[in-house]
Amino acid sequence: xxxxxDFLQVSMAASALYGASGFGNWARLAAQQALTQDQLLEFDTxxxxxxxxxxxxxxxxxxxxxxxxxxxxxxxxxxxAVPHLTGADFRRxxxxxxxxxxxxxxxxxxxxxxxQGYGRIGGLDRVATVVDAIRADRPDALLLDGGDTWHGSMxxxxxxxxxxxxxxxxxxxxxxxxxWEFTLGSDRVAEIVEGLPFAALGQNIFDAEWDEPxxxxxxxxxxxxxxxxxxxxxQAFPYMPIANxxxxxxxxxxxxxxxxxxxxxxxxxxQGADLVVVLSHNGFDVDKKMASLVTxxxxxxxxxxxxxxxxPVLVGDTIVVAxxxxxxxxxxxxxxxxNGRMMGFRHKLIPIFADVITPKPEMTALIDEQRAPFLDELxxxxxxxxxxxxRRGNFNGSWxxxxxxxxxxxxxxxxALSPGVRWGPSLIxxxxxxxxxxxxxxxxxxxxxxxxxxxxxFLKVVLEDVxxxxxxxxxxxxxxxxxxxxxxxxxxxDVSQPQGSRISDMTLLATxxxxxxxxxxxxxxxxxxxxxxxxxxxxxxxxxxxASMGTxxxxxxxxxxxxxx
Amino acid sequence: MEFTRRETLAIGAGAALxxxxxxxxxxxxxxxxxxxxGGADLADAGVELTAPEIAENGNTVPISVxxxxxxxxxxxxxxxxxxxxxxxxxxxxxxxxxxSTRIRLAGTQDVIAVAKLADGSFARTSKTVKVTIxxxxx
Numbered sequence: 193x194x195x196x197x198d199f200l201q202v203s204m205a206a207s208a209l210y211g212a213s214g215f216g217n218w219a220r221l222a223a224q225q226a227l228t229q230d231q232l233l234e235f236d237t238x239x240x241x242x243x244x245x246x247x248x249x250x251x252x253x254x255x256x257x258x259x260x261x262x263x264x265x266x267x268x269x270x271x272x273a274v275p276h277l278t279g280a281d282f283r284r285x286x287x288x289x290x291x292x293x294x295x296x297x298x299x300x301x302x303x304x305x306x307x308q309g310y311g312r313i314g315g316l317d318r319v320a321t322v323v324d325a326i327r328a329d330r331p332d333a334l335l336l337d338g339g340d341t342w343h344g345s346m347x348x349x350x351x352x353x354x355x356x357x358x359x360x361x362x363x364x365x366x367x368x369x370x371x372w373e374f375t376l377g378s379d380r381v382a383e384i385v386e387g388l389p390f391a392a393l394g395q396n397i398f399d400a401e402w403d404e405p406x407x408x409x410x411x412x413x414x415x416x417x418x419x420x421x422x423x424x425x426x427q428a429f430p431y432m433p434i435a436n437x438x439x440x441x442x443x444x445x446x447x448x449x450x451x452x453x454x455x456x457x458x459x460x461x462x463q464g465a466d467l468v469v470v471l472s473h474n475g476f477d478v479d480k481k482m483a484s485l486v487t488x489x490x491x492x493x494x495x496x497x498x499x500x501x502x503x504p505v506l507v508g509d510t511i512v513v514a515x516x517x518x519x520x521x522x523x524x525x526x527x528x529x530x531n532g533r534m535m536g537f538r539h540k541l542i543p544i545f546a547d548v549i550t551p552k553p554e555m556t557a558l559i560d561e562q563r564a565p566f567l568d569e570l571x572x573x574x575x576x577x578x579x580x581x582x583r584r585g586n587f588n589g590s591w592x593x594x595x596x597x598x599x600x601x602x603x604x605x606x607x608a609l610s611p612g613v614r615w616g617p618s619l620i621x622x623x624x625x626x627x628x629x630x631x632x633x634x635x636x637x638x639x640x641x642x643x644x645x646x647x648x649x650f651l652k653v654v655l656e657d658v659x660x661x662x663x664x665x666x667x668x669x670x671x672x673x674x675x676x677x678x679x680x681x682x683x684x685x686d687v688s689q690p691q692g693s694r695i696s697d698m699t700l701l702a703t704x705x706x707x708x709x710x711x712x713x714x715x716x717x718x719x720x721x722x723x724x725x726x727x728x729x730x731x732x733x734x735x736x737x738x739a740s741m742g743t744x745x746x747x748x749x750x751x752x753x754x755x756x757x
Numbered sequence: 758m759e760f761t762r763r764e765t766l767a768i769g770a771g772a773a774l775x776x777x778x779x780x781x782x783x784x785x786x787x788x789x790x791x792x793x794x795g796g797a798d799l800a801d802a803g804v805e806l807t808a809p810e811i812a813e814n815g816n817t818v819p820i821s822v823x824x825x826x827x828x829x830x831x832x833x834x835x836x837x838x839x840x841x842x843x844x845x846x847x848x849x850x851x852x853x854x855x856x857s858t859r860i861r862l863a864g865t866q867d868v869i870a871v872a873k874l875a876d877g878s879f880a881r882t883s884k885t886v887k888v889t890i891x892x893x894x895x
Contacts, residue, residue: 403819403857433813434889445819447809657890668810669887691865 227293229549233325238538239528240418241467242330244323247338247495248517248615250372251348251356252632253559255312255546256617258518260500261584262300265687265757268665270477275499275514286502297520297543298500304580307620310545314519316359317551317559318544322522323363324552330526332417335365336424338495338515339473342384343372344615346631347566352380355562357388362558367391367413371429371436371473371496375637378441382408393426393471395456400445411456420467420529423460425489427453427472427482429496431671435661437638439723448474448668450482457488466532469493475672476514483507490534491525496672498584498614502541511537518617520544570628575738577625579746582618583633586662587675587685587754590746591616591633595730596679597746598737599716603643603727606700607651608679609717612658614672625744630734634718639729641718649709652695655683660691678751681707688756701751786835790871793831793844794879803880804830804872815862815888823855826875830856835883836866864888 266276277285279301288294296306297313326333341360342353353376360368367390374381385392385408395411398404405411412425430448432441457468468489472479475497483492484507492512500516504525515523526538563570583589592610599608616633619625646654654676661671675685684697698707707713718730738744790799804824812818822830822845832842845856860868869883 400813431811434811438813445813447811447813451807654890660887661889666810669885671811 238526241527242333243525244335245493245523248340250344250615255315259303259582259618311547317555318549320552320555337368339370369426374441394428396449398445423465429473437721477667483510583616587752592677603716605716610677611719612674641727645712648707682751684753686756799881806870811887821857824872827854827872833869
């Protein structure tokens, strides 16, 4: 008799073969200049359940460019494991041809040139076409939104998330979980959630005062699909009050709470769940660890760390699916569930090539309706870039170099700090920089660009603290962002060391002198989690800097030396 | 530009928290455990400690302990200036041997629970709770 585990591994191999042939096809088709919507959507409907996963859209309703990272270091048990393979290593691992559409969509390298050829990616009107096509194959497919949806653009900020709520309602999701949504403030979150026509889930969203499950966010919900009783359990971002300003949502407490996750899995199984799906905003490595500790989860739809993987990762009997960010991808996962067991799966990460997938006209109209009141502001050209502007990477990105330069010059500081967030689209050389582009990489509800003094000793404490949030070998102690970006300050980092011993050779770049622990430095930064932070919004600081430069060129950044790999 | 008193305080609090890092279990903790157990061996299984991996607020960290059939569970914050947190005693008629409370942690450190089990043996578990200055979540 074949065990369930054997079944899964057989189907994993089948999925890998399927994926590989699909990828090969794309490459050949591209060579023939014949990438088509049918090819992108091609999928042999399988089993009796379909899941559609989209996550970390960060309010990107329109097609964008988005460069994946070239530096994404894994530590501890995840050293060298996906998603910590980048560029050519990633392509070799998955058998992706250089220059192919998958190269462009999934990995870094030659980005500017490929972007010229393949064009923009994403757009929720294109996503709507893909979702409709999957629903045509399987009318009762579940659409699950992993969160970081109501954050990340000017229109989202100015409408307090209403634009994204309206547009997502057009896609008709079945459930959602959360992260940046809470930075709208708990009152606004409650106002929206109370009116949502779908489930707002989070088994780890607790009442802070009583440490009991929060009433507004049920831990799970059931769906009956294809004769299968499906439980979807929500897992919100565990470290919201730490990574984001807790004072904006003081009523809530989060955490990983894997003991409670196990209790919820056991509870839904006892209630007759045939299939247990976790809609997670943990981040990929945290989800892998959770899958290894909590038994009985069939599928984790993973968000937060913005990884896009063309195949699920198998942890025990659980498949972990990563669906990228910024509207670039939709994952389709078909499952065969028999007698309360997941017997096999078929998966495809569908890249939303904006020039290949036909937009759904009603969604285009709905999106444009949200943007119309702000269109003049959004489209105003502030400058132009000669450089590729991107954000992703563990230590720096050219967008953040530009933001740090803006802070140094506009706020007259010696050192600039910019948060290691992973959202924000890219611009390719030769593009105009509009006000919308600036907001896409800076928009948030705590944008104050502060100016303060910090001693050299405290700066080291900050760098060590943030580094441990990324490079702690135990994923449960990682918060899923990247290293704080520094302007005017260089340093060396040994990622293999413990907290307190990773950072060395801190240097004030302006003079080349070592940072003096006892001296105070004038530091400008933004996105402080402290209540009462003062300063102009960061988008004004960046806009003023770009306007004064006219055309922007960002030099290569060699100020961080990385060892211990 | 000047920075507000509030900002200064917040930064100062962060600095105060962080400059004393890292905390480690020390001899005093070993002595406290030895006093509780009378020097008996400590098993790894038999007592559960639930605590967040990263504290949302180091000044009030929710923890809970449980040990089936235990007569007492001692909780220590190994890195606090005063490590003893509480010792929960359970009488023979107690319906369950579990307790929840909130504790204050001076910085990243191990929280330790030691239980005296029904058969008179002892079990120990610990969990690292990180206290961080935050920011920068993806």
